[in-house]
Amino acid sequence: MNRNKDHDSYIKYISVIDLIIKNSDEKNPITINQIQDLIYDKGYDFKIDFRIVKKFVENYNNYYEDTIIKTYKEGRNNYFYYENPNLDLMEAKAIIDLVYSSHFFTLKTKENYKKRMQDLFSIHNQAYFQKRLNLHVVKNENEQVFYQELEVITKAIKEKKKIRFEYQKPSLTFNEKHKLTELAPIDTVFSNNEYYLLCQGAKDPNTCIQYRLDYVKNVEIVKDSDVKFDDYQLNSFEKKLNNMTYMYGEGKIEVIELEFTPNVYSNMIDKFGKNIHPKKINENLYCVQVRHIINSTFYSWIIGFGGRIQIADNDVHKKQFRDFLMENFINKNNAD
Structure with a gap:
């Protein structure tokens, strides 16, 4: 009996909190009756009241040590709404616009980013993330392979190791052989709507070379290597990065x-x-x-x-x- 009671209490708690988060915001608060209707719509038959919801909300806010779900009374009704503590709506909108402006990400990846961002906000705000213009340029088609390469690169940067890779630029020559390149990775950056890997120059350690990340293939970490950059080199790299500019004009x-x-x-x-x-x-x-x-x-x-x-x-x-x-x-x- 206790197990069933604990299970039912857990389902009630998750349902109430989840419904408040997904269906409310500052401009669209939700009442006890509306929460109850949504519970029925989900196929559950348990009933709630103000005392239960208030307790659930207090426990949720206490866990986060902040008032994430706010409540107030107006007339006879008690209202609840979720306030996202991590991301402002317009900040999230700007991030999605940046992702969509990139020529690197596949359309599927862009849609996934948008869906994940929408899920952070209530249903009332999800329309803010809709895109009216289709400016997508087809380039990279296998994002899974790319993310595998990126994972190796970021691991090498974290562990301060060199990497070995092939740079496979598109070519009109079939069966073109690609030489192996071994360099120290500095960072990954977006520039000119593309995603780049920055590496320290082999001949001049004070300069950096940029590589289109979607052309970087078969990456492996050079285990017996050790990478260190001094302040002068980091300064030089930043100057190089600042020169990766893009001009805009009319037309x-x-x-x-x-x-x-x-x-x-x-x-x-x-x-x-x-x-x-x-x-x-x-x-x-x-x-x-x-x-x-x-x-x-x-x-x-x-x-x-x-x-x-x-x-x-x-x-x-x-x-x-x-x-x-x-x-x-x-x-x-x-x-x-």
Whole structure:
């Protein structure tokens, strides 16, 4: 009998607390009658009253040493609501927006993050996390493999060990062999909507090298290694990281055709996603049509490849690019 009584008390406690957390917030408090209705909706037939709920709430708050579930009386009704002590609603909203803006995470992973974040708040606030625009770019498809690699990397950073890995950038060459790289991992960071591994340079210990994390494969810890960074090196690494900048500007989305050499194929995927379909012009040149915002940032990105990526289609795009060069480089240099 005692076991059944303890079990029933446990079910009552869990049900009441869970229903308050999931169905209330500061703007949407819940009454005893509403809690009772929700209990019936769950298929339970036990009854509650104010005394029981008050006791459950006091025990819950005492455990957390804080008033997590608040109560007040207005008129004849006693109201209860849950106040999330860990995360503000708009903080959570901003985190989800950051996750969705990343080109690294798969759509499934983004949806999982959103669902977990929604579950931290009442049903009344879950609509705040809905996304209206689908800006997802298909790149990484096997997040489980990635997380396995990330787990090894973070373990090596924690244990201050070097790692050995293959850097498998996308290539138009089949069966390309990838050499093993052995370096000291510094940290993992998001930059330019991508996820990077930062490693200490092998030739210059005061510089760091960035690797796209979804291209880092077959990671293993070098057990007989020992990694230490002094203050000067950490300062140098931070300066390098601060230079991983991304420029924003005005413009509109247009279809544009680009020609590029095979050695920048991985950069094309970084920029436009995995679902591009390059056409081979000759052994040294490919072309592809893409949709992108055409602005000064885009032109600067093209310039950065020193001719290995060029605008190939209509005269309008070529003229706009020439005008950008004249205004920002040629005329400016002549004026200087």
